[in-house]
Amino acid sequence: MNPLLARLRKGYGKKLRALHTWNGWLVVLLTLTGLVLVGGFWRGFLGEGRVWIKGLHIVVGVASIIPVIYYLLLAGKHWKQLKERPWQRFNVIVVLSLLLGWFVSGVLLWQFRVVGPHVSNVALIVHDLLTWIGLPYIIYHSLTRVKWLKEPSRRIVKSGIETGSPSNHREPPQPVYTRRAFIRGSIGVGLAVTIGPSFIKWLGSSIGNIGGSETIDKLIESDRNQLLPAPQPLAASSPPLGGGAQGQFRVYTVTPIPEFTNNNWSFTIDGLVEQNFKWNWEQFVKLKRTVQVSDFHCVTGWSVYKNTWEGIKLKDLLSQAGVKPTAKTVKFYSGDGVYTDTLTLEQADMDDVLVAVMHDGKPIPSDLGGPVRLIVPKMFAYKSVKWLNRIELIEGDHTGYWEQRGYSNDAWV
Numbered sequence: 475m476n477p478l479l480a481r482l483r484k485g486y487g488k489k490l491r492a493l494h495t496w497n498g499w500l501v502v503l504l505t506l507t508g509l510v511l512v513g514g515f516w517r518g519f520l521g522e523g524r525v526w527i528k529g530l531h532i533v534v535g536v537a538s539i540i541p542v543i544y545y546l547l548l549a550g551k552h553w554k555q556l557k558e559r560p561w562q563r564f565n566v567i568v569v570l571s572l573l574l575g576w577f578v579s580g581v582l583l584w585q586f587r588v589v590g591p592h593v594s595n596v597a598l599i600v601h602d603l604l605t606w607i608g609l610p611y612i613i614y615h616s617l618t619r620v621k622w623l624k625e626p627s628r629r630i631v632k633s634g635i636e637t638g639s640p641s642n643h644r645e646p647p648q649p650v651y652t653r654r655a656f657i658r659g660s661i662g663v664g665l666a667v668t669i670g671p672s673f674i675k676w677l678g679s680s681i682g683n684i685g686g687s688e689t690i691d692k693l694i695e696s697d698r699n700q701l702l703p704a705p706q707p708l709a710a711s712s713p714p715l716g717g718g719a720q721g722q723f724r725v726y727t728v729t730p731i732p733e734f735t736n737n738n739w740s741f742t743i744d745g746l747v748e749q750n751f752k753w754n755w756e757q758f759v760k761l762k763r764t765v766q767v768s769d770f771h772c773v774t775g776w777s778v779y780k781n782t783w784e785g786i787k788l789k790d791l792l793s794q795a796g797v798k799p800t801a802k803t804v805k806f807y808s809g810d811g812v813y814t815d816t817l818t819l820e821q822a823d824m825d826d827v828l829v830a831v832m833h834d835g836k837p838i839p840s841d842l843g844g845p846v847r848l849i850v851p852k853m854f855a856y857k858s859v860k861w862l863n864r865i866e867l868i869e870g871d872h873t874g875y876w877e878q879r880g881y882s883n884d885a886w887v
């Protein structure tokens with residue numbers, strides 16, 4: 475035998491157990507950080523902490539390949555040992571596939587700039603799918619393998635000795651096994667009932683994009699904005715030029731979702747401009763709009779393809795206000811009072827940067843940044859400020875909300 479392998483296999487049983495424990499803790503850590511990362515609630519609350527947690531998740535995730543490789547070196551012997559235990563073999567295969575799948579899709583997500591948004595999007599779906607399957611599996615695995623469930627026969631012998639009754643000794647362990655099966659069954663059913671419905675919902679919306687527009691319709695139904703008159707779509711918007719968006723928006727916000735009415739909504743251009751503007755809604759919906767079809771990419775990996783956006787070209791707004799020669803940066807403010815971002819004048823001059831009012835022929839719902847949001851198709855979506863209500867031309871630089879918290883200043887897709 476190869477001497478390295480021989481050394482590895484010394485104290486083999488102990489090593490396997492240690493490996494199992496280490497791997498277990500890594501999975502716990504990855505689960506906790508991963509759940510915080512997907513949980514929308516945490517976004518505003520954590521701020522910069524979110525970027526740290528993401529870093530930790532990546533480092534631990536990359537490191538999680540070490541116990542896998544170590545196990546694979548010992549796997550030959552272990553596999554033979556499990557000859558008579560098909561379920562344990564099955565378990566080994568499932569856990570290894572999960573760990574490898576998480577690892578590969580995770581590395582692709584981490585390297586989103588190298589692999590591009592399309593690959594990231596698929597990797598995110600795989601990563602999520604494995605989590606939906608893997609997490610309940612691992613919870614079940616841990617719950618059903620705690621010692622007292624695993625070794626019921628010992629307990630019954632012990633109880634026999636304790637009572638000192640010989641008839642107890644002869645009693646078959648049957649009821650305990652039934653009880654064990656019952657507990658296992660209950661854990662299984664419990665997990666299925668708690669996780670099943672959300673899983674099916676996720677599956678429907680992510681894979682094969684079933685009900686893509688249906689979910690947006692729900693967001694439209696629960697729209698909190700009350701702005702009249704409703705903007706009337708241009709012909710290219712309705713039916714949407716792009717044929718309808720493909721994919722799901724994840725609703726991201728760092729504040730409670732703001733609500734607007736004709737009374738509290740206005741749109742301002744100020745700062746280093748020849749003429750300040752402040753439009754109310756009635757005036758704003760009269761500004762000339764154009765229609766554009768573009769893809770929408772978030773840095774966390776998800777994309778929505780073929781959005782038909784209708785709105786006012788940023789460059790038209792800027793030329794209407796007249797940018798002073800001293801201006802260097804275009805600063806965007808969200809009506810949530812917190813979120814900001816910027817473009818350079820040169821970036822702001824791109825033809826497809828849109829102050830969007832409609833999506834796929836309908837007013838943008840409040841959850842997705844309506845009544846008005848910025849759309850910068852060539853950049854990651856953290857530039858696409860939701861609830862946009864003010865544009866200021868400034869002389870210096872400004873660092874946007876997520877850029878202050880660790881996102882790259884370079885947002886080009």
Ligand SMILES: Nc1nc2c(c(=O)[nH]1)N[C@H]1C(S)=C(S)[C@@H](COP(=O)(O)O)O[C@H]1N2
Nearest residue numbers: 723724725726727728772808813842855860
């Ligand atoms: N005001 C505001 N704008 C925002 C954000 C936010 O949290 N608040 N999140 C940004 C990020 S990171 C993304 S991916 C998109 C998400 O848009 P959606 O919530 O419509 O899917 O909005 C961007 N604009």
Ligand SMILES: [Mo]
Nearest residue numbers: 772773855856
């Ligand atoms: Mo994002």
